[in-house]
Amino acid sequence: MSLKVVIPTPLRKLTSGAETVEVEAATVQEVLDNLDSKYPGFRASVCDESGSLRRFINIYLDGEDVRFLENLATPVADGSEIAIVPAISGG
Amino acid sequence: MSFVKGLKCRECGREYPVKLLAGCEDCFGPLEADYHYEAIAKVLKRDVIASRPKSIWKYRELLPIESEPQIGLGTGGTPLLRADRLGRKLGIDNLYLKNDAVNCPTLSFKDRVTAVAINKALEFKLEAVGCASTGNLANSVAAIAAAAGLPSFIFIPHDLEKTKVIGTQIYGTRLIAVKGNYDAVNRLCIQIVDRYPWGFVNVNLRPFYAEGSKTIAYEVAEQLGWHAPDAIVVPMAGGAMISKIHKGFKELQRLGLTSETERTRLYGAQAAGCNPIIDAVKRGSRDIRPVKPNTIAKSLAIGNPADGYFAARLIPESGGWAEDCTDQEIVGGIHLLAETEGVFTETAGGVTVAVAQKLVQQGRIKQTDLTVLAITGNGLKTLDALDMAPPQVIEPKLAAFEEVFGGAYHVA
Numbered sequence: 001m002s003l004k005v006v007i008p009t010p011l012r013k014l015t016s017g018a019e020t021v022e023v024e025a026a027t028v029q030e031v032l033d034n035l036d037s038k039y040p041g042f043r044a045s046v047c048d049e050s051g052s053l054r055r056f057i058n059i060y061l062d063g064e065d066v067r068f069l070e071n072l073a074t075p076v077a078d079g080s081e082i083a084i085v086p087a088i089s090g091g
Numbered sequence: 092m093s094f095v096k097g098l099k100c101r102e103c104g105r106e107y108p109v110k111l112l113a114g115c116e117d118c119f120g121p122l123e124a125d126y127h128y129e130a131i132a133k134v135l136k137r138d139v140i141a142s143r144p145k146s147i148w149k150y151r152e153l154l155p156i157e158s159e160p161q162i163g164l165g166t167g168g169t170p171l172l173r174a175d176r177l178g179r180k181l182g183i184d185n186l187y188l189k190n191d192a193v194n195c196p197t198l199s200f201k202d203r204v205t206a207v208a209i210n211k212a213l214e215f216k217l218e219a220v221g222c223a224s225t226g227n228l229a230n231s232v233a234a235i236a237a238a239a240g241l242p243s244f245i246f247i248p249h250d251l252e253k254t255k256v257i258g259t260q261i262y263g264t265r266l267i268a269v270k271g272n273y274d275a276v277n278r279l280c281i282q283i284v285d286r287y288p289w290g291f292v293n294v295n296l297r298p299f300y301a302e303g304s305k306t307i308a309y310e311v312a313e314q315l316g317w318h319a320p321d322a323i324v325v326p327m328a329g330g331a332m333i334s335k336i337h338k339g340f341k342e343l344q345r346l347g348l349t350s351e352t353e354r355t356r357l358y359g360a361q362a363a364g365c366n367p368i369i370d371a372v373k374r375g376s377r378d379i380r381p382v383k384p385n386t387i388a389k390s391l392a393i394g395n396p397a398d399g400y401f402a403a404r405l406i407p408e409s410g411g412w413a414e415d416c417t418d419q420e421i422v423g424g425i426h427l428l429a430e431t432e433g434v435f436t437e438t439a440g441g442v443t444v445a446v447a448q449k450l451v452q453q454g455r456i457k458q459t460d461l462t463v464l465a466i467t468g469n470g471l472k473t474l475d476a477l478d479m480a481p482p483q484v485i486e487p488k489l490a491a492f493e494e495v496f497g498g499a500y501h502v503a
């Protein structure tokens with residue numbers, strides 16, 4: 001399944017500056033795995049040593065935080081949009 | 092002259108020069124300003140501070156601006172009120188209110204952070220500023236940007252209180268209401284900042300902006316005669332303010348302005364309908380589980396608090412605790428504060444008062460603790476949360492008055 005991934009500025013050094021990239025994947029985990037094969041070092045940038053998502057990075061599937069879904073195991077559909085967004089807030 | 096050494100990642104420690112940056116480029120952790128404290132200690136003495144006019148800029152060596160502040164000069168310096176009548180109700184002998192309900196220019200603590208951020212935007216010569224906001228920050232950025240002559244773009248959840256909407260639009264800002272909760276608004280803003288050359292105070296100006304909250308600690312300590320309180324109760328949304336208040340008290344000790352032995356226990360307060368930080372503290376964890384907010388305390392309705400991790404770590408480390416309260420208890424807290432101390436606070440202040448009451452009941456705050464409640468916003472902004480019976484209407488005749496209120500003279 002093909003979907004669009006929105007890449008935040010700090011990670012565009014890995015994607016040759018591309019703001020969005022297309023990947024084939026069935027789950028969020030596969031999105032990260034496939035991005036890592038395409039752009040070596042990608043997974044290490046968003047995940048810690050144990051493979052969990054870093055504390056200050058959020059992943060949204062069609063606008064919903066994947067932590068409200070099934071985290072990295074969340075299935076993705078054809079045409080979905082994944083956004084990788086740094087965690088920032090402050091009312 | 093600036094005493095800022097640079098920016099430092101709170102997660103991995105990577106250092107950066109002063110620049111417009113949302114987070115660490117390696118680990119995405121939040122950045123914060125680091126200072127030349129030895130140099131500051133030589134110039135920032137108690138008598139120097141006492142000689143300056145009341146505002147956050149009394150402590151300007153500890154704020155991350157390079158030159159003299161240009162805007163927000165009247166911000167801060169709010170009263171620290173002794174609250175004996177409320178104290179008797181709560182069971183605290185030594186109770187104080189830090190009353191940011193009368194902060195300038197927009198009646199909430201947010202003016203402190205915004206004043207720092209907009210001065211920084213002027214230093215960076217940015218062409219526009221903006222923010223994602225639950226309301227108070229919207230008011231503050233719109234006002235201070237207007238006074239600085241900077242265009243602003245302000246993003247809010249679509250269901251915000253009318254008073255906070257009008258209280259933003261009045262300044263001639265570009266106000267954009269977004270379908271979704273604050274977390275959705277904020278995510279959009281992070282993506283906008285990625286594309287447009289603007290300064291969003293809570294995104295790419297955040298390392299500077301957040302430092303403004305430290306001034307609450309500085310002022311409280313100075314107003315207590317250079318003592319740190321035993322306990323402070325602070326409302327939490329994103330979790331930034333409580334950790335900056337902690338940083339502020341630590342800095343005063345480091346500079347020798349307060350005693351090294353005084354420790355302030357941090358108590359965090361949230362509404363039960365949006366309590367991800369309370370939940371983490373009670374689980375003994377720093378791992379924040381995001382929630383979908385559902386509370387009248389809209390200014391605290393951040394379900395995915397970016398600084399929640401730090402708050403959940405610092406609160407237990409300080410010896411404090413975290414507690415939440417229902418919407419009904421929030422309204423009760425607003426009434427109690429108004430009726431005992433004559434201070435009308437917004438829903439966030441109601442959260443602080445209601446949680447303080449619980450913490451005393453639980454024995455976590457002791458009767459003898461010198462306790463400060465951070466009252467961070469003004470009640471006139473959240474009238475929607477209150478449902479008061481209309482006043483009795485009478486004819487303009489003495490007989491009509493006496494018929495209804497004849498016994499009023501004898502009211503104690």
